Amino acid sequence: MKVNTLKRPVFPQPSDGWTAAVILMERYQEHPGRADALLAELDFGADAALRRSAQQLFYGVIRNKSLLEAALGRLCVKPPQGRARALLLVAGAELLECDADAGRKAKATDWAVRKAGELLGERLTGFVNAVLRRLPESLEAVMQNGGLSLRFSHPEWLVARWDGEFGTECTKKLLEWDQSIPPVYLRMEEGAQAPDCLKPAAWPGYFSYEGGGWAPVEALLAAGKAYAQDPSTRLCVDLLAPKPGEKILDLCAAPGGKARLIRPKIAAEGRIVCVDLPERLGLLEENLKGRENAAILASDVFALTAESFTSRSLPELYDAVLLDAPCSNTGVLRRRPDARWRLKEGDIEKCARLQFGLLKKAAQFVRPGGRLVYSTCSVEFAENDGVAEAFLKALPGFALKEKTRAFPWETGHDGAGAFAFGHEG
Numbered sequence: 001m002k003v004n005t006l007k008r009p010v011f012p013q014p015s016d017g018w019t020a021a022v023i024l025m026e027r028y029q030e031h032p033g034r035a036d037a038l039l040a041e042l043d044f045g046a047d048a049a050l051r052r053s054a055q056q057l058f059y060g061v062i063r064n065k066s067l068l069e070a071a072l073g074r075l076c077v078k079p080p081q082g083r084a085r086a087l088l089l090v091a092g093a094e095l096l097e098c099d100a101d102a103g104r105k106a107k108a109t110d111w112a113v114r115k116a117g118e119l120l121g122e123r124l125t126g127f128v129n130a131v132l133r134r135l136p137e138s139l140e141a142v143m144q145n146g147g148l149s150l151r152f153s154h155p156e157w158l159v160a161r162w163d164g165e166f167g168t169e170c171t172k173k174l175l176e177w178d179q180s181i182p183p184v185y186l187r188m189e190e191g192a193q194a195p196d197c198l199k200p201a202a203w204p205g206y207f208s209y210e211g212g213g214w215a216p217v218e219a220l221l222a223a224g225k226a227y228a229q230d231p232s233t234r235l236c237v238d239l240l241a242p243k244p245g246e247k248i249l250d251l252c253a254a255p256g257g258k259a260r261l262i263r264p265k266i267a268a269e270g271r272i273v274c275v276d277l278p279e280r281l282g283l284l285e286e287n288l289k290g291r292e293n294a295a296i297l298a299s300d301v302f303a304l305t306a307e308s309f310t311s312r313s314l315p316e317l318y319d320a321v322l323l324d325a326p327c328s329n330t331g332v333l334r335r336r337p338d339a340r341w342r343l344k345e346g347d348i349e350k351c352a353r354l355q356f357g358l359l360k361k362a363a364q365f366v367r368p369g370g371r372l373v374y375s376t377c378s379v380e381f382a383e384n385d386g387v388a389e390a391f392l393k394a395l396p397g398f399a400l401k402e403k404t405r406a407f408p409w410e411t412g413h414d415g416a417g418a419f420a421f422g423h424e425g
Contacts, residue, residue, distance in 0.1 A: 017053025018090065018115060020044070024058040025086035028338075035062055035338040048214060056181075060093035063179060063337040067153045068092040070146065071138040075131050084120055084128070087112065091132055096139065105136055148172060152179055157345045158330075165381060166407075173409035174379070178333045178340070184209035185230055185413075186217065190264055192225035202412065203231040227287070229257045230335065232411070235404050236322060236375035236418040237261045246319040248272040249365050251301050251358070254280040256287030258324060259294060268293055273314050275299055301358055304365070317367040325355040327376040327383050331408065331415020352382045359391050363398060368425045372398065375418040379407060384417030391421070399424055 014020035024038050035058065044051040061068065068089050072079050079085060091112035098104040109132045116128040143151050149159040152175035162171040186207050188194055195216035198207035206229075209217060220226035237258055242248055244267040250259050253274035262272055270293055276284060278298040288294045299308055301323075306316045328348050329339040359374050366372045374391070376383050384405060392400060398421040406416045 017050055020054035021057035021090045022086050025061055025089055026083050057090055059337055061089045064153045070142045074138045075134055084124055092135055095136055154340055177408045182335045186226045187229045189225045206231045227260055230414045232406055232414040232416040233257055235416050236373050239402055239418050239420040240320050240322050240373045242266050245269045247315045249318040249321040250274045251323045251362055255283035263291055263294055301361055318365055320371040321362050321366050322373045323362040324375045325358050327351050327378040331377045331379045348380050348382055352387055355387045356390050363395055366423045368423055370423045372421040377416050379415040388419045
């Protein structure tokens with residue numbers, strides 16, 4: 001019997017965001033996955049500033065992953081692995097933030113060398129120092145000589161796909177968008193007062209965090225008086241056009257941001273039923289807590305039947321059904337930079353097949369004369385118009401009433417698609 005003697009490297013409790021980012025990056029290298037899940041695993045206590053600092057650096061590495069790896073590869077015959085590699089990547093991400101400021105670069109390098117002594121030991125400190133002194137030049141060389149996919153750190157197949165669908169100019173705009181730091185947008189609940197650190201955004205009801213004291217915002221979020229949400233979320237709800245007293249079915253509803261937009265529009269006499277998988281209900285329950293006109297049903301959408309609803313004294317058919325389908329996330333890669341590295345060639349077509357099946361299932365719960373809205377946070381034709389067109393061919397009892405496509409380089413917010421169908425019987 002073989003015994004696994006490998007152990008996770010032991011780190012000191014992170015006292016700063018830089019050290020925490022190295023911890024996160026090492027764990028990400030061991031088990032690539034969702035960056036937000038890794039962040040949730042690391043204990044930051046009540047220190048929100050520490051978490052934000054760690055997240056900014058950690059996401060900065062993931063956002064520039066292939067660029068950083070290529071630049072390090074030019075300097076190291078055999079690039080280091082594990083903790084040393086994580087530290088060099090974090091240091092590289094910080095150097096990228098310094099732009100052409102030589103003074104900031106020198107300070108960032110000195111800090112990284114100091115942290116190398118703490119986290120790696122003196123034996124590797126000299127090596128780290130030598131690499132980091134030459135890293136800015138190597139990064140510049142890669143950016144000058146590499147293609148779009150390397151320069152903007154995206155999978156080559158995805159860039160080629162976008163180039164074919166949108167053209168080179170729009171593809172470059174999308175890549176630049178993905179590499180920018182997303183602002184924090186919040187939507188205030190009715191009657192809540194926005195603090196001075198929040199400024200009205202370009203979209204009614206939305207505010208952007210402009211820096212300064214975070215405590216007032218945190219208090220609003222904790223009290224349920226504000227909700228962090230990109231303005232693109234409103235698009236499908238606007239097409240759904242919920243009215244007072246209506247019965248609404250929200251499929252794939254977690255974490256509940258769209259339900260929070262819908263609920264006030266249907267008023268107390270209305271009813272919204274939110275459906276998602278059991279393991280995804282935590283945030284959904286939290287976001288709908290205490291809201292009497294909302295119900296939550298734990299189920300796979302494909303497993304839903306009339307009895308699923310009637311056994312809970314819920315409506316079998318609905319005035320309007322919203323399906324915010326699982327997708328490739330290509331419209332939100334600025335906000336979820338890790339998603340670009342999880343995507344594989346062929347995944348977009350797999351998503352489209354899943355979405356088509358979900359949309360046909362959702363149609364079963366629309367009353368005659370009712371409405372069905374399909375939405376994604378993807379910019380792909382295959383997941384948007386492609387699915388809508390296939391649905392209309394398969395179910396001629398529905399007609400397309402309205403659609404909207406949001407491209408980040410045009411709208412200034414996350415990418416999305418939304419399609420409103422009418423059930424004509």
